[in-house]
Amino acid sequence: MSKIEEIVDSLENKISKLLHKLEVLRQTNAKLSQELALQQHKNLQYQEEISAWVEKYEALKVAKSLLGSDEDNRETKLKINALIRDIDHCIAQLSE
Known part of the structure; x- marks a missing residue:
């Protein structure tokens, strides 16, 4: 029994x-x-912050190109044309 114990x-x-x-x-x-x-959670906050900075950067680029900079004129014209197309599309949908 000792062995079993x-x-x-x-x-x-x-x-x-x-x-x-x-x-x-x-x-x-x-x-x-x-x-x-x-x-x-921190990563999500950083991603949101990065997105905000990217938007600010893009707005700054557009503003700079509107001031007469030759670097981004083509890009600005393309963006303005895209906005005009979007507005025209919205108007067309509203008139239907």
């Missing part, structure tokens, strides 16, 4: 260690999940 004690000890490791891993996983959520 040793085996049972050894199994209990191993199970106890495994359960402890499992709990540690669960805590680590929860912490990493929180950090991931925080980083994803």
